[in-house]
Amino acid sequence: MTNAATDAVHTAIDYTLRQDRGRLIAALVAAIGDFELAEGCLQDATESALKVWPSKGIPKSRRGWLLQVARRRALDRFRRAKNFEKKAAQIAVLERSEVDAPADTHDIPDHRLRLIFTCCHPALDEKTRVALTLRTLGGLTTEEVARAFLDKTAAMAQRLSRARSKISKAGIPFAIPDTDDLPERISSVLSVIYLIFNEGYAATEGAVQVRIDLCEEAIFLARLMVRFCPGDPEVSGLLALILLSHARRHARYAAETYVPLFKQDRGLWDAKLIAEGLSLLESALQKGRVGPYQLQASVSALHCEAKTANDTDWVQIAALYRLLAQIRPSAVVDLNLAVALSYSVGPEHALECIAKLATDLGNYQPYHAARADMLRRVGRVGEADAAYGLALDLTGTKSEQAFLREQRQKLCTGNGDPH
């Protein structure tokens, strides 16, 4: 057995699992009725593939092969179990699927919607929901999920293992929630996807990384939700928000320095993603059921539609944030409103607005950065310098540090931007 053969097998398995883990787990849970066991059987099938494929060759349908072996493993375990009479129903389902075994992967039914609801069940804590979704549906390895949270791999493995155990033992159902529960459950899924996107967007380590892979994961999951819940305007609103933000990613960094919105080279924005985002948003808004994601997407849309920074419709943006503050009040929304007002009314007015946010947002870097900028614009240079200092203390990424230092430097030279 050559190293090349085993390497090729590893690559093939990694690729298949990365692409199709979600679909496979979903199909297995649907057949087996047990999340923990499904994971175990897929793990067994993977190990089996590592042993068999180097000599027997990589099968044409890798997905189908893994699914079939995993199902057989489950069947074995059920038959040998002490209480196998209780498992009669499951055994029958699995035996039937053996007969109809798909030679072609198109036949694997897509139960991923049920899977995403399971992973995002409110009985699991938020961090666990995000981690389990990334691992099970997002195709990330346990190590990659650990890195996303700055956790040790062993700790994350334990978290995921506990979650699967709880799903099985506590009877978290593998099902689309009841109509009554659906709005809340969809909301839970959307906030997991939103968290994943924000985690990808905000580099939390010292380096420049915008963790584009997590953003792509979030987009994939959001697209999945839109496919499964096509009529829901908030689901579309979230995808629109994510696409419009993601469209600007190539303009956000230059020479390892963060570039704020008003300075970005708009030519670097992804026009195709913007068009898609705008179109999605328009359809969503027409449904007349506005919600927080549609509102945030609308703000993003206004930025994307402005030809230059000076063309930005700050009045509209402020109106949107006012609306958002009514339905989803938070200090961060108040801050964003103030920033908009700093342009539509003036920085003096904005400074008055944010004064009351000092306690709530004392540890929130964007608060200090925004305040520093407003102080600079009204000529209160000394206070601006202090505010930049506070912002820098709270800034984790080198790229943002570089930007803030640059802004602070300009105070000394009096070379502020005209804004």
Place this chain on the structure above:
Amino acid sequence: MKYLALIYAEDKANPQPNTPEFGQMIAGYQAASKKYEEDGVVLGGEALQPVETATSIRIRDGKAELMDGPFAETKEQLGGYYLFECDTLDDAIRYAKMIPSAEYGTVEVRPVQTYDLD
């Protein structure tokens, strides 16, 4: 699957007798009991007497120690329970939500151990 719903509340948060809140709470429990019976999900349930009536037992080195009071001094104390038979956790949660004490206390829902896993 069997689920135990453990009802925890702060003693002083409990509505006092002869108040409208007390009447509402009783009505809430009655409505819940009726629903549980209709749906055939309840296997049992009791309210417990206040925590001052509790006695706790520990046996260490073959010696039994009795303590006056609950096993732990927590702000919210166990006040009662229901034992449900439901298909899924979602069902158990739906029924547990009907317990009036959940509005000012906490209801813990935990599956009962089964021993048929291989």
